[in-house]
Amino acid sequence: MTVSEPPGLRHLRDPRGYSIELGRDRPVRLDCGADIGPITVAYQTYGTLNAERSNAILICHALTGDHYVADPHPITGKPGWWNDLVGPGRLLDTDRYFLICSNVLGGCMGTTGPRDVNPATGKPWGLSFPVITIGDMVRVQARLLDALGIDQLFCVVGGSMGGMQTLEWCASFPERVFAAIPIATAARHSAQNIAFHEVGRQAIAADPDWCDGDYLSQGKFPNRGLAVARMAGHITYLSEAALHRKFGRNLQERDNFSYGFDADFQVESYLRHQGSTFVERFDANSYLYITRAMDYFDLAAANGGALANAFRGTPTRFCVISFSSDWLFPTSESRAVVQALNAVAANVSFVEIQSDKGHDAFLLDEPEFHATLGGFLDGAAEHRGLPRAVKDRAPGDGAP
Amino acid sequence: MPQANGNLRVDLRLIADMVASGSRVLDVGCGDGALLAWLGRHKNVDGRGIELSMAGVSAAVAHGLSVIQGDADTDLEHYPSGAFDYVILSQTLQATYEPKTVLSNMLRIGRHAIVSFPNFGHWKVRSHLLLRGRMPVTDTLAYAWYETPNIHFCTIRDFLHLCRSLNIVVERRIALDRNGDMLRGWAGRALANLFAEQGLFLLSRKDESAG
Incomplete structure (x- = not known):
């Protein structure tokens, strides 16, 4: 261009x-x-x-x-x-x-x-x-x-x-x-929206690799916390109807329940994927600061x-x-x-x-x-x- | 000015004729914005619209008009007093929950109001009730009682009575036939409540009237 x-x-x-x-x-x-x-x-x-x-x-x-x-x-x-x-x-x-x-x-x-x-x-x-x-x-x-x-x-x-x-x-x-x-x-930003953001922020803060925000100096990254924050956020971006149409109760690459806590359902697998790819492109502290900016609006x-x-x-x-x-x-x-x-x-x-x-x-x-x-x-x-x-x-x- | 009003739906032509050039107009229930577009082009009108259907709003906005999705009952109250020269409500008053409040709001927001509605006093309507004993279904009132959006019918005489009680001045009244054409002679005047299928009114606030 x-x-x-x-x-x-x-x-x-x-x-x-x-x-x-x-x-x-x-x-x-x-x-x-x-x-x-x-x-x-x-x-x-x-x-x-x-x-x-x-x-x-x-x-x-x-x-x-x-x-x-x-x-x-x-x-x-x-x-x-x-x-x-x-x-x-x-x-x-x-x-x-x-x-x-x-x-x-x-x-x-x-x-x-x-x-x-x-x-x-x-x-x-x-x-x-x-x-x-x-x-x-x-x-x-x-x-x-x-x-x-x-x-x-x-x-x-x-x-x-x-x-x-x-x-x-x-x-x-x-x-x-x-x-x-x-x-x-x-x-x-509504109380409900602030509440969802707080869930995301708390997920990041609960990850030991967040290191009270100092992870970059310590060579670490709160992958798990940020991924959970993304998963929670992602649910709010979709509607129940859209989730149901996309995934329903379909199982992920299996015919029966695992009777365990693997990603049995497609929707679980999808969310985990959303979380794990998000951490490759986004900074955990940026997520804290930008969600805060929205909350204050x-x-x-x-x-x-x-x-x-x-x-x-x-x-x-x-x-x-x-x-x-x-x-x-x-x-x-x-x-x-x-x-x-x-x-x-x-x-x-x-x-x-x-x-x-x-x-x-x-x-x-x-x-x-x-x-x-x-x-x-x-x-x-x-x-x-x-x-x-x-x-x-x-x-x-x-x-x- | 029949030529200048060409291409506009017949019932909208008469409304367009009532609007002064260069004025500010709010069209409540504007559909795809045909009247607003015409007024903008031919009378240099600064127009806004309110429309219930997404398709109508989308079409109007896509043609460069300023239209919000909403309805007369819920949205008029948010407009400031005197914001418009004309507020138009065409064929919708009978479908509002609170026609009296709507009419009051129209004349609060606008110096003038232009209102049209189906006349429940028309002889066919009366004969339906009188001779058949059933709720009227006519060309202009094409719905059965259980599915009609029209929940507050009135006759022309009823409407004039409401205007009087609200201190509203009727500047012009036009009786229309089923096609939206003007009824002339005695059918459009003294006997309008019997022979008009629709009534069209140009209204103003009492304090704004010349008299």
Whole structure:
């Protein structure tokens, strides 16, 4: 993909992405009060920034995602998490848009996080890394855009934690967001979601190889703890119907129960596989920090207790999308966002996509979801004066 | 302006005629957004929609319209007062749980409301009950009693009575036949409650009216 590189920036070209140093002169002030800088931000771009710098779309990744949106993952080799949506003529059309996705602060795929060396001590940050928030992640993304010379994004889009970042963008930098698509997300992490995250964190902390967070210095890694955390998390990303359709009560490579504690059932085997592959690509402390950031997210509390305050006077066009079988970020959470936006007469669209695939539906092939996403982007592009894709006739045109 | 309104469903044409150019419109039960799209293109209207079905919302959003999935009973209360010039509710009032609250909310949110509904006072409806002793099933009311989404029927006279009690001004009233065409002469005026299959009303708040 061709990328226009702003002059005067120290870009380190990675085979599959860029990385940039930010905050050397002006550290980033975090919500916890600490200053951090300089930091490294790893990011990837697709398409070309136009002369007006008006066609940029920021894609925000989820908890265990990364900036390899449409590239093979450097560790697993699997296609990017939105691979099918990105490309010439596709929904995220690289012929028309300039797509940016950066690894979040606290992550482990190139952006500064607890796995990296603290320049002040020469040792890995570990648990001395400051506790971060969704707001901190967005602040760092804003610094990245400053460095790229992009004042206003055409669109911010993201699912799950990416949706939280999308909402945070709209609340913190409304004038920099022309359109926003928060997907399968919420304006606050619910008690149930915090509870699931705590199970994951406790699983990691219970692994002796976690070494109170100091495993990197001791040459160890809490594989078992992180795998259990992933297994618990993965269940929350699926629906009961999806699990049943995929596995039912089918046995794994056997005709009868083992009358033991092997992975008798396919669903057990599947979860163990999810756990064991996850530890190859994710850092345990990053998991602690990023889940914590999600737990702390509460846009209403941050705006005087009323979610509508977060969006008062917003110039942004919103498209809120939820999935009917998502019990981790249920439709009621999206509705709360929509109601807050309506209360301030914002320009908002909202659809609940019928799907039995649970929370993960935003990563999967859901034609209605993709039709809505593409249609909204196209309509917003027209309002922004960007080229539209060739479309069918609008409703009301030529109807009998 | 029949020519300017070409290509729009016949019952939506009359509604479109009531909307002033350049106004802000909320279409409640907007379907695939045909009316909103037409108003945006031909009358420079800033339109929003509410629609119950995913297919309708998805189609409308895919055509660049701002539409939320929801319904009149639950979503109107979240809009601020005076946010729109017109709030439109076409063929839906009789299917709401609380028509009175819905109507009040419409005229709180909008300076004007445009409402249409099937007239339960139509002579065919009356004759169904009178002569057959059965719940009416007609062209405009095509459901059997056990499966109808229409749970709050009213006649045109009932509706006018409700408007009076809510201090709502009726600026225009149009009687429609089964095809949505305007009834003229005595059938559309004095005897509308007997001969109109549908009623269409342009309403405003009393404090907003010129008189």
